[in-house]
Amino acid sequence: MGTTLSYPGVYIEELTSGLHTITGVATSIAAFIGWAPQGPVDEAVMVESFTEYQALFGSFVSGVYLAYAVNQFFTNGGQQAYIVRLVATAADTPSATTQSATASATGSGMSLWASNPGAWGNALMVTLTTQPSPNQTRFSLLVQKSNGTTSGSPPPTTLESYANLSFSPTDPQYVVAVIEGDSNYITFTQPGTTTPTAPTGTPTVGTTVIDFSTLNTGVDGDILTPGGTTAPQDFELALLSATGGVGYNLLSEVPIFNLLCVPGETDAPTISTLQGFCNTERAFLIVDAPQLATVSTFQSPSLGGPYGTSTAGNELLTGQYVSNSAYYFPWINAPDPLFGNRPALFPPCGFVAGIYASTDASRGVWKAPAGINASLSGELGLQYNLTDGQNGLLNPVAINCLRQFRVYGDVVWGARTLAGNDQMGSQWKYIPIRRLALYIESSLYDGTQWVVFEPNDETLWGQIRLNVGTFMQGLFLQGAFAGSSPQQAYFVKCDADNNPASSVALGVVNILVGFAPLDPAEFVVIQIQQIISQ
Numbered sequence: 391m392g393t394t395l396s397y398p399g400v401y402i403e404e405l406t407s408g409l410h411t412i413t414g415v416a417t418s419i420a421a422f423i424g425w426a427p428q429g430p431v432d433e434a435v436m437v438e439s440f441t442e443y444q445a446l447f448g449s450f451v452s453g454v455y456l457a458y459a460v461n462q463f464f465t466n467g468g469q470q471a472y473i474v475r476l477v478a479t480a481a482d483t484p485s486a487t488t489q490s491a492t493a494s495a496t497g498s499g500m501s502l503w504a505s506n507p508g509a510w511g512n513a514l515m516v517t518l519t520t521q522p523s524p525n526q527t528r529f530s531l532l533v534q535k536s537n538g539t540t541s542g543s544p545p546p547t548t549l550e551s552y553a554n555l556s557f558s559p560t561d562p563q564y565v566v567a568v569i570e571g572d573s574n575y576i577t578f579t580q581p582g583t584t585t586p587t588a589p590t591g592t593p594t595v596g597t598t599v600i601d602f603s604t605l606n607t608g609v610d611g612d613i614l615t616p617g618g619t620t621a622p623q624d625f626e627l628a629l630l631s632a633t634g635g636v637g638y639n640l641l642s643e644v645p646i647f648n649l650l651c652v653p654g655e656t657d658a659p660t661i662s663t664l665q666g667f668c669n670t671e672r673a674f675l676i677v678d679a680p681q682l683a684t685v686s687t688f689q690s691p692s693l694g695g696p697y698g699t700s701t702a703g704n705e706l707l708t709g710q711y712v713s714n715s716a717y718y719f720p721w722i723n724a725p726d727p728l729f730g731n732r733p734a735l736f737p738p739c740g741f742v743a744g745i746y747a748s749t750d751a752s753r754g755v756w757k758a759p760a761g762i763n764a765s766l767s768g769e770l771g772l773q774y775n776l777t778d779g780q781n782g783l784l785n786p787v788a789i790n791c792l793r794q795f796r797v798y799g800d801v802v803w804g805a806r807t808l809a810g811n812d813q814m815g816s817q818w819k820y821i822p823i824r825r826l827a828l829y830i831e832s833s834l835y836d837g838t839q840w841v842v843f844e845p846n847d848e849t850l851w852g853q854i855r856l857n858v859g860t861f862m863q864g865l866f867l868q869g870a871f872a873g874s875s876p877q878q879a880y881f882v883k884c885d886a887d888n889n890p891a892s893s894v895a896l897g898v899v900n901i902l903v904g905f906a907p908l909d910p911a912e913f914v915v916i917q918i919q920q921i922i923s924q
Contacts, residue, residue: 408853412837412861416470417755417829418747420463420649421641421673422740423474423629424456425614428510431479434472434640434647440464446574447473448510450728454615455653459740462724463651465768466744467751472647474640476628477507478611492581493608497600499557500565500589504608505577511608513537514575515546516600521554528554531565533575536603549575557589565589616655626660638667646832648673648825649746651739656680658707665711665808672828672835674821676746677707677808678737679719679789681773685780688789712808713818714828718742718790720773722766722800733770738792741766745802756826756870758805758910760790762798772800786812805910823907826870834858834903846894851884854901858882862903872906880905 393401421434429435429447437443440461450457456473463471477490493504493511498518504511517532530553534546550573555565566578566586578586602608614625629652631637641647650664650673661677668675707717718738725731742759745766749759775794776784781803784791788811790804807824809816818824837857844850862880865871873879883902893900 408856409860410837410840410853410857412833412857414861414865415646415829415832415836417648417825418468418743418750419470419472419647420468420651420743420747421472421474421644421647422456422460422463423638423650423652424459424476424654425451425454425625426456426473426475427451427610428506428508429473429475430506431475431477431636432640434474434644436470436472436644438470443471443473447475450726451613452728454613455737455740458724458726458736459651459653459743462736462740462768463744463747466741466766467748468744469747469751472641472644474638475506476614476625476637478614478624479507479628479636490611491607491609493602493606494580495600495602495604498589498598500578500600501580501587502576502578502600502602503580504602505573505575507581507608507611509608509610512603512606514602516576516602518598518600528556528563531555531569533573536601539603559588616652617657625655626657629655630660630663638664641667641671647671648828649743650675651743653739654678654681654737661707661715662709662711665709665715668714669711672832673714674825674828675715676739676742677715677717678739679717679721681721681735681737683719684774685776685783688784688787707808713816713824715808716790716806716821717788717808718792718802718804719784720776720792722769722792723771723773724769735773741769742802754868754870755829756822756865756908758820758822760802760805760821760910762795762801764802765798766792766800766802769800805912817907820907820910820912822910826905826907830862830865830903830905833861834901837861838901841899846889846897846899848886850899851886851889854884854899855882858884858901858903862905865905870905870908872908878906 393403395401427448435446437446443457443460447457460471460473479489490507492507493509493514495502495516502516504514513536515534515536517534519530519532521528521530530551532548533550534548536546537544552568554563555568556563557565566588569576569578570586580587612624614628616625629637631639650668652664655661656678661675664675721735722738722741723733724736726734745764746759749757749764772792772794776791781791781793785804785806788806788808790802790806792800793803794800805821807818807821810819838854841850841854859882862882863876866876866879871879881904884900888900888902
């Protein structure tokens with residue numbers, strides 16, 4: 391709407407350029423799912439270091455790969471990861487699982503619970519200290535973790551400290567509001583309920599200790615591991631639970647994640663479900679080979695692709711969404727801090743996810759996360775040192791190998807998706823091409839929200855071509871596409887040809903974006919011949 395012209399003179403108007411900058415989304419935010427001794431179970435939690443992971447979810451547990459994989463991810467270049475904690479719950483009733491329980495304690499007119507299930511809560515202590523006069527109606531609250539009750543045990547570890555609290559619900563420092571909003575360890579809300587239990591009375595003058603261990607109600611329940619034998623399929627039941635707010639469904643609530651790892655999971659139907667979920671979320675699944683798999687297990691006459699199951703591998707991993715995943719073999723030897731850093735075998739997904747992240751940061755998502763620069767950190771060797779001949783048997787069927795080279799160490803030596811079997815002839819054969827497409831899709835999805843409800847005509851189509859074209863040109867200049875000119879590398883079409891009157895009448899805007907994929911150099915052929923001397 392123009393300026394109202396009322397007096398003779400010069401008027402200044404600022405006009406919009408029609409430019410809506412499209413910013414590329416993150417490419418290497420990982421998500422890890424598994425059992426942990428503590429931590430939230432009703433949300434996916436972002437951590438940015440292994441130290442932060444340990445503070446929220448505990449440390450290493452023998453036979454459980456989650457903490458190890460997260461540590462390996464950060465060691466190899468990862469920066470951000472979402473953690474989904476699985477526990478044995480009532481949702482697992484089809485099997486004979488032991489349900490996890492939450493520690494609780496009562497004292498000084500308060501009923502408190504640990505913030506999440508597990509025996510970890512039994513070590514909590516809450517200390518209330520009345521503040522000196524004239525503020526004796528207020529108190530401080532200290533959350534500590536006991537390190538033992540025997541003589542010579544280390545003093546308790548302080549976890550959280552709060553001051554100037556009140557029992558008055560109308561006070562801004564009301565203890566319930568402060569703890570519910572800020573504490574990572576305790577809560578006034580009893581499990582299974584949604585309303586905090588209000589305290590009664592006032593704190594005792596002096597020091598009052600509320601010791602969770604006196605009730606000893608927190609239990610870990612069954613330790614869930616992929617394909618476990620003590621409680622068969624309980625891990626998969628918790629992982630794939632159809633109940634909202636648990637399992638992999640929690641990742642639907644985060645803004646974005648790009649890489650999904652379920653360390654040690656090799657069950658083919660479970661992997662197929664996760665592939666479909668990744669397709670919906672525009673993410674990429676990193677699949678571990680079974681620990682007992684060998685090169686010979688992939689020599690079946692029916693060999694057509696990687697195998698699943700936790701034993702040796704007898705079920706093909708095929709399906710509609712295999713292009714959103716990649717398969718890695720073999721497992722990796724790494725030091726185990728629980729056993730004096732002696733070597734132990736670990737699934738490769740944590741290491742590989744870190745390589746993805748470091749490659750994205752240094753080269754871009756269009757660079758294959760493989761090669762001599764994709765060397766593994768924090769490992770001692772590979773389960774098997776594969777030969778060129780063995781690698782040559784596995785690579786055509788989309789099994790990405792980890793190899794040892796004398797000069798470069800242990801590296802990722804494969805860049806195919808699970809759709810990369812030579813017999814499939816898929817357009818999504820290579821990991822960098824598939825991940826680049828996912829990156830473009832997510833970036834354009836976020837960057838074109840402004841288009842909705844705009845007048846659907848040539849003016850809008852021109853703005854779309856300008857903004858999407860600017861984004862694609864930026865990728866071209868970074869070397870993301872094949873072709874020596876923009877015309878060869880990409881195109882953006884949004885005009886009357888693909889937006890006829892019938893589509894406009896339905897409120898539809900059609901935008902066609904194409905790009906020339908930059909295939910990785912998978913085979914290098916050097917030809918040498920003699921020349922005849924004259």
